[in-house]
Amino acid sequence: MIAPLTLRIRELARLKNAVILGHSYQTPDVLFGVADHRGDSLGLSKIARDTDADVIVFCGVKFMGETAKILSPSKTVLLPDPDAGCSLSESITGLDVRRLRAIHPDAAFVCYVNTSAQVKAECDVVCTSANALAIVEAVPQRKVVFLPDRFMAANLRPLTSKEIIGYDGRCIVHETFSSDSLTAWRRAVPGVRILVHTESPDDVVALADLAGGTGDMVDYVRKSSASDFMLVTECGLTDRLRIEFPDKHFIGTCVMCPHMKRVDLRKILQVLEAPRPEQVVTIPMDVSERALRAIDRMFELTAKGADGSRPHSNTGESTRLCD
Ligand code: 13P
Ligand code: SF4
Numbered sequence: 001m002i003a004p005l006t007l008r009i010r011e012l013a014r015l016k017n018a019v020i021l022g023h024s025y026q027t028p029d030v031l032f033g034v035a036d037h038r039g040d041s042l043g044l045s046k047i048a049r050d051t052d053a054d055v056i057v058f059c060g061v062k063f064m065g066e067t068a069k070i071l072s073p074s075k076t077v078l079l080p081d082p083d084a085g086c087s088l089s090e091s092i093t094g095l096d097v098r099r100l101r102a103i104h105p106d107a108a109f110v111c112y113v114n115t116s117a118q119v120k121a122e123c124d125v126v127c128t129s130a131n132a133l134a135i136v137e138a139v140p141q142r143k144v145v146f147l148p149d150r151f152m153a154a155n156l157r158p159l160t161s162k163e164i165i166g167y168d169g170r171c172i173v174h175e176t177f178s179s180d181s182l183t184a185w186r187r188a189v190p191g192v193r194i195l196v197h198t199e200s201p202d203d204v205v206a207l208a209d210l211a212g213g214t215g216d217m218v219d220y221v222r223k224s225s226a227s228d229f230m231l232v233t234e235c236g237l238t239d240r241l242r243i244e245f246p247d248k249h250f251i252g253t254c255v256m257c258p259h260m261k262r263v264d265l266r267k268i269l270q271v272l273e274a275p276r277p278e279q280v281v282t283i284p285m286d287v288s289e290r291a292l293r294a295i296d297r298m299f300e301l302t303a304k305g306a307d308g309s310r311p312h313s314n315t316g317e318s319t320r321l322c323d
Contacts, residue, residue: 091169129213
């Protein structure tokens with residue numbers, strides 16, 4: 001008899017000493033069926049940095065696999081679908097950053113983790129949605145070029161006295177949310193807590209009970225005594241939290257990221273069995289070393305716990321939360 005896909009994947013991961021990381025936007029069969037860890041960008045980066053596994057299978061998009069490889073250069077990092085991109089990551093190149101540096105020589109260059117290795121290599125420090133404000137506040141310069149998400153930059157401005165210079169990158173998921181629909185849901189469901197990802201437009205963020213990253217949202221739901229929540233983000237997070245918090249209600253609309261949803265169990269099994277060359281993440285050494293400096297700087301600046309990422313203990317045999 002052929003074992004179900006999930007069992008074959010788990011067995012192969014054990015034999016190859018592989019750890020399977022699943023971003024919260026992945027589907028429940030990935031997150032709850034095969035992932036060792038599920039969480040946000042920051043939490044998964046830390047797991048990639050600290051793991052003893054020989055192989056990291058990153059169930060997410062390409063920049064996430066690249067970040068794992070930068071943090072663990074001696075490990076084999078595999079992407080089930082190397083064509084899973086990201087509109088933010090693809091909005092800017094390393095050459096664009098160099099041009100901006102010539103225009104703003106006195107600024108700190110902070111880039112969101114949703115960027116390529118080349119872009120990270122050209123920046124001073126990386127940030128995630130969970131620690132963007134802490135990083136902007138911690139850099140010594142008064143002027144900060146924040147790349148590439150225009151909405152994250154706009155959402156930071158009211159929270160800091162620093163000068164924030166933005167760029168025109170956008171997330172194709174979060175740019176679609178509107179303040180009108182949030183106002184209608186608030187009217188329809190009194191007491192609903194509305195949690196908004198900071199990649200969303202500023203008029204949407206202005207209506208939120210919490211604005212932050214996916215890890216902040218998980219934490220808010222975990223701690224809140226409210227019963228109704230609306231997660232203004234990619235659909236996978238709502239699917240995940242419906243399973244983890246069956247007594248809470250998750251209402252409203254969500255939007256699917258076509259890149260995140262390219263990963264499935266069949267591709268995870270295939271990449272573990274016999275990875276094709278393009279599924280193995282490789283980054284030129286000089287780029288990787290410079291990108292690592294920018295990521296390490298993020299860890300240094302947030303070392304005192306200002307980053308909002310709170311690892312949690314085991315929920316079961318093998319799956320751990322990292323947000
Ligand atoms: P988080 O950093 O909040 O996990 O989000 C990643 C992402 O791709 C958001 O669209
Ligand atoms: Fe990129 Fe947006 Fe998809 Fe996240 S949801 S991976 S930011 S396109």
